[in-house]
Amino acid sequence: MPKHHASPKTPSSARERILLTAHELFYREGIRATGIDRVIAESGVAKVTFYRHFPSKNDLIQAFLEYRHEQWMAWFRAALARHGGTPQALLPALAEWFGDAGFRGCAFINSVVELGGSQPAIVAMTQRHKQDMTEAIRGLLPPPERYNPIAEAIALAVDGAIVHAQLLQVPGAALAGLDRILKALEAGA
């Protein structure tokens, strides 16, 4: 997934600076591990400015997830298209992401784990994210209707691969497992 670089020279708005900084810190370190003072310090805004744009940390978290969803889905769709737009395109596309030095799994899974119990909005946003991901996967399948129920199984396997790449820190093994599953699903279709 391409990084969105806010160049230090870009006269971006305070809100954008906060959001980009939070995105980077929340994804890299964890939401609870990142205090708002750190976001404030690294985005170079004052506390009053921070709270003017985001009335609470929860507001920032939700903005982070919305931003993440847009960015990730755009990358996902583009990467699938770039690699041929077939189910097999999932492998090189995910390989790009897993190979990224900043890869730390799925921001939505991570957020539900950290905060899903206390913030239902995060669960809802995650469900929407996974639905959109599944629809993107469905778009890789050939037109016959019988393929359509497979999209959910593929999405499940994709999330399994994401989690394995994160936990086991061997992206190649996760991709091999996903490859085998994809081939089996296609052969059985």
Next chain:
Amino acid sequence: MPKHHASPKTPSSARERILLTAHELFYREGIRATGIDRVIAESGVAKVTFYRHFPSKNDLIQAFLEYRHEQWMAWFRAALARHGGTPQALLPALAEWFGDAGFRGCAFINSVVELGGSQPAIVAMTQRHKQDMTEAIRGLLPPPERYNPIAEAIALAVDGAIVHAQLLQVPGAALAGLDRILKALEAGA
């Protein structure tokens, strides 16, 4: 997964009470969401006792994961055997777990997400856990060697199902996806 009930009447040791309480709270609420004062209050020990048995919160976390590993693996193996010991046994076994009111995904995935970045020991324990889970799955497969490489793919799909059951909160859909993958892998074998 069967709950380990420490009856209020059981004269269990302080250490055991702490560990069981921590297990319940950490799994249900999250590790970071559970302060040690809460573990102390709910296990009915004094702070000195707590720190005598667990020199730091990190020690307790690791004990929690070791305990969880033993309990979960014992349940997993027993459930697979109870349901016939074939790959298809994964479905009713996981259905038991997903249907449990206290289900909140895999404690190891959750712990890596919450703390994996700052505690490498958690990552290592998680990797061992997933390895043991994969070996238990491998034990479901028929003896021919060619089946062996499939265990990793099945384990990946199992973790995908666990995560989906947690995120989407529709256990049936996750199990249906896993079922389709299992059938495809068996048919392609």
Next chain:
DNA sequence: CACAGTGTAGACAGGTCTGTCTACTTCGCA
């Protein structure tokens, strides 16, 4: 009985966290 081990209750210190607020500056517009 004395001692060690194990337990109780809880005060305390210092750190981190989220959110409220003061005081001041800069910019754009009427």
Next chain:
DNA sequence: TGCGAAGTAGACAGACCTGTCTACACTGTG
């Protein structure tokens, strides 16, 4: 010029957190 909006730096309050410590009680053993 005056005003409102948006920005700056940072103090402050109260809550929560982890870990240290005091004082005392109980039990088992030599």
